[in-house]
Amino acid sequence: MRSVVTTRHGSLRGTAEGGITAFKGIPYAAPPFGPDRFRLPRPATPWDGVRDARAYGPTVPKAPYAPPFDRLIPEVDIPGEDCLNLNVWTPGLGGSLPVMVWLHGGAFSNGSGSVPGYDGSRFARDGVVCVTVNYRLGADGFLHVSDDTPANLGLLDQIAALAWVRDNITAFGGDPGNVTVFGESAGAMSIGTLLAMPSAAGLFQRAILQSGAAHHALSPASARLVGRHLADLLGVEATAKAIATVPQGRLTEAQQQLRTAISADPDPARWGEAALNLMPFEPVVDGELLPAPPIERIAAGAGAGIDLLVGTNSDEFRLFLVPTGVIGHVNEPMLHATAARYGLDADAAVAVYRAARPDASPGDLLAAIATDWFYRIPAIRLAEARTGQPGTTHLYEFAWQPPTFDGHLGACHATELPFVFDNLHDEAFTPLLGPEPPQQLADAMHAAWVSFATTGDPGWPAYDLQQRPTMRFDIVPEILTDPRAGERALWEGMR
Structure with missing residues (x-):
């Protein structure tokens, strides 16, 4: 089986084993650091030659899970700045197979598409091209302190990854017209939000939402409350520019402290909707990228025509x-x-x-x-x-x-x-x-997911x-x- 594939950005060498070829750590956007911190995702830089895609790439910055959840929920941390990457498992580089794109959970502050438990080999074994994605988390992905800073950067990363799938998945044997996005917890809540976002229209035809739907989102006022509390913890002004100057380790630590503070004192006067949701970082109803709360948009017809399994x-x-x-x-x-x-x-x-x-x-x-x-x-x-x-x-x-x-x-x-x-x-x-x-x-359960992604009918x-x-x-x-x-x-x- 061939283990080299050519994408729009350059060629990749994967690992072929047991009839499955895996390509890992593929950049779908530029590293979100330096001048690109708190900015819209930019296209990845093309490369010459054949890029090694045999190992998972860097994961986005995040704090570890607190005990005892660090033992119960698998997590991985791989250093490096080229963290907006994805992984692909395919049974063959020819053909036109259904595609499944996984968005991981982690309360919008943890998780990675590179967790070994999300290995997509079994989906590929069953005739599906499987993709797992890293996207920005915590403040880097969902901070909203002022209108001059783009909201929902983590969601825009997901959209950029789905656009990469649309433009490149044919080379991996996938059908860009038969894409199922699936996710759990914050990943499912992300999908519920993507259904409501005009900029995500046409990027997927089916969706599976596990333990999350279309109710978890913050108003701009609540997001600003959270952002101000974060800035106070860090001792800086409540602006993205000031927060960007804080060392990454201190920022991820403060994000964890913020979630503890909400759980200890879930007062709506302090936290807005986050007091009930118990998550400081969530999609923000900014009126532009996300024009209204996701469930309201969906009830009004957003995402109509997309098959759902929830x-x-x-x-x-x-x-x-x-x-x-x-x-x-x-x-x-x-x-x-x-x-x-x-x-x-x-x-x-x-x-x-x-x-x-x-x-x-x-x-x-x-x-x-x-x-x-x-x-x-x-x-x-x-x-x-x-x-x-x-x-x-x-x-x-x-x-x-x-x-x-x-x-x-x-x-x-x-x-x-x-x-x-x-x-x-x-x-x-x-x-x-x-x-x-x-x-x-x-x-x-796995067979039902494969059947749904293939035909729209889980059984x-x-x-x-x-x-x-x-x-x-x-x-x-x-x-x-x-x-x-x-x-x-x-x-x-x-x-």
Whole structure:
């Protein structure tokens, strides 16, 4: 198999093994440093000769995950400035195969397309050209302190990567007219935003949103509040120019401090929408690149015609409560206060959630309510917003519960990732999933993703408002009709 390919910027040498060729560390934009810091992504500089693309390239600057998440969520840090790069796995350089482009999660402040668990070999094995992307994170990607600084640079990086795919993927055997963008958590929230952005139109034909939808975005006022708090932590003026003078290590450290501060005091007067979202850096509704909140744009027809697969895990929020031990410290007043902060009638909501979980602790009930607020209800709202529009929408729920943490972790945030990629062999996931996660579930889930990217049909009925069919992925997958309808109904008009 040939391991050299020619792109518009120059030739690349990859690694061919087992019928799959991988090309790694391919620059799709110029390094975002020096005069290009806090600027729109510029095209990568062409090169002469054959560039070595056999190893992952640099990752964008970011702080490490805080314990205990550093053990549970695989992360990689590769130094270097040429960090706006991507990776491609292909089963052959000829043909016209479906393409899948992965946008990683990490709360818009962590993550990388170079995490080994995102190795795209199994997608290539199954006839898909797989691409994973690095994009700017934290302040470099999502800072918005004034109107003279471009907002949403991380999203513009993603658009630049998708434009690179459009212009170059044919050389890797991919079809630029059959592109599925897929992502998890902040990656899925990014996709929900890309659906609403005029500048992303036409760059993908299908989208898969895992544990994130179209509700997480900040107003310019909230983004400026966050930016001012960051500047105060750094002891500089609240301008991009001043923040750019801060050493990168100090900036990433301050970003981590900022997230801790929001979690410790989630006061809307201090943080705006970030007080509920608990993420200081998110897409910004700037009125230009993103004209209105993503869910509103989509309900009005943005992204119509794009097929969607959207879903969540059954126990998302337990990732943030069980490993830390916080779940055991939640009491009834804290539970009711949280429900009220989300806009619910606290007494009525707690009663409904408790009726389905009679033995649940206050922490268990808080986890269920927060899971719905952050993840499940936004996914349902996205599916509802698409009703009557061109393009199909399919809904799923991942329900397999690992044995880790004495079985208390549940089907929490990020547990579906190695199943989607069919990478259960990656030992980095063992602390989260345990030593023997079920391969038959990976077979089913991975096959559904491949089928959707290839045909637009993952293998179960499209969503409608009468039956609300939802595929539940567990050891034995099954199609449910309107799961937990009573809890869903609580959020009407609230979320």
